[in-house]
Amino acid sequence: MPALTPPSRLLFGPGPSQVEARVYEAMSKPLVGYLDPFLYQVFDDVRDGLRAVFGTKNPYTLAIPGTGSAGMETAVTNFVDSGAKLAIFVNGFFCERIAEMGRRHGAQVVRAEKPWGEVFTQEEARAFLEKERPQVVAFVHGETSTGVMQAPEAITRPAHEAGALVIADCVTTLGSVPIRVDETGIDIAYSCTQKGLSAPPGLSPFTVSPRAVERLAARTTPNSVWYLDLKLLMDYYDGKKYHHTPPVSTFYALREALAAIMEEGVEQRFARHLKAHRSFVQRIEAMGLKMHVAEGKRLTTLNTPRVPEGVDDASVRKQLLDEYGIEIAGGFGPLAGKIFRIGVMGPLATDPNLELFFEAFGKCLTVHAAA
Numbered sequence: 001m002p003a004l005t006p007p008s009r010l011l012f013g014p015g016p017s018q019v020e021a022r023v024y025e026a027m028s029k030p031l032v033g034y035l036d037p038f039l040y041q042v043f044d045d046v047r048d049g050l051r052a053v054f055g056t057k058n059p060y061t062l063a064i065p066g067t068g069s070a071g072m073e074t075a076v077t078n079f080v081d082s083g084a085k086l087a088i089f090v091n092g093f094f095c096e097r098i099a100e101m102g103r104r105h106g107a108q109v110v111r112a113e114k115p116w117g118e119v120f121t122q123e124e125a126r127a128f129l130e131k132e133r134p135q136v137v138a139f140v141h142g143e144t145s146t147g148v149m150q151a152p153e154a155i156t157r158p159a160h161e162a163g164a165l166v167i168a169d170c171v172t173t174l175g176s177v178p179i180r181v182d183e184t185g186i187d188i189a190y191s192c193t194q195k196g197l198s199a200p201p202g203l204s205p206f207t208v209s210p211r212a213v214e215r216l217a218a219r220t221t222p223n224s225v226w227y228l229d230l231k232l233l234m235d236y237y238d239g240k241k242y243h244h245t246p247p248v249s250t251f252y253a254l255r256e257a258l259a260a261i262m263e264e265g266v267e268q269r270f271a272r273h274l275k276a277h278r279s280f281v282q283r284i285e286a287m288g289l290k291m292h293v294a295e296g297k298r299l300t301t302l303n304t305p306r307v308p309e310g311v312d313d314a315s316v317r318k319q320l321l322d323e324y325g326i327e328i329a330g331g332f333g334p335l336a337g338k339i340f341r342i343g344v345m346g347p348l349a350t351d352p353n354l355e356l357f358f359e360a361f362g363k364c365l366t367v368h369a370a371a
Helices: 021-027 037-054 068-079 093-104 122-132 153-161 210-218 230-237 248-264 266-286 313-324 351-369
Strands: 060-065 085-090 108-113 136-140 165-169 188-190 203-208 340-343
Touching: 021 248, 037 060, 037 203, 037 248, 060 068, 060 210, 060 230, 068 093, 068 136, 068 165, 068 188, 068 203, 068 210, 085 093, 085 122, 093 108, 093 136, 093 165, 108 122, 122 153, 136 153, 153 165, 165 210, 203 210, 203 248, 248 266, 266 351, 313 340, 313 351
Parallel strands: 085 108, 085 136, 136 165, 165 188
Antiparallel strands: 060 203, 188 203
């Protein structure tokens, strides 16, 4: 085979996001065995860092071996028994994925639905949950397909009133947007490593509240998915009882990415991303473009400006990639051809990088608006 020479890209898409050199360097460190004391120190560092970015003191915090979808399936297979009622707030693509996983695991899935790009109010959630009385409720905190961010309390408060556990998909928010798991009352949260944490993909950060741990401990039927059984996983992470061989180099990378976040300061990092989002919106509006999601409901790390009338979004994206090495994404489902999906995360969430992006983006839009 020839030498591996990936192209140099600026990753302004919905993920993966840009990775710092120190994180790549960490992946090159020597491997150790799956029960090595050094690896368990890495696990402890990762778990402490994840508690900080999740905003939780949950002891049951870990990284699942697998991508964000593995975290999603871990949440469903451990907390939704076959025949249980799972209520899902659907306003985008990834809510649909949770629903499909619930269906495959034998849950009785009930749905509250809104158009892609809208959010649910607490009153709407309460009316739905009082009617359905589910055992488990699920929602997406930051919906990657639309660029909308759902306020957790609008779901968690009425869910707890109904006696339900709450699962939150935090795939596009962890590490760059405040989640505050303990404060907002989220029982089970999962994420990924390749977006707000600015690490390579391959692990799914996961946290479970004491309330949910009690529910898990009381479960009498064995989990049908052995690999994602939280009881077995925690026996490995806490009890040092062999379960699987973890992706050691990926754990090194996540540890280094979390170390970079701790050095910057968690709150300072959130503030930097919010500042970058506001700057992005100002620049978009100065170009005469409109955001798809209303102000106050926007996911601040994944921006979704509308494609101008008469412009082919795929042509704009292709030119950006081919001529400038900049990756962005388009819409899909009901938003196909209607929005751009532009991530401003991690190292790229700065004014100089926004200047670079908008110079190229503006030129490409001008070319294709005139075509």
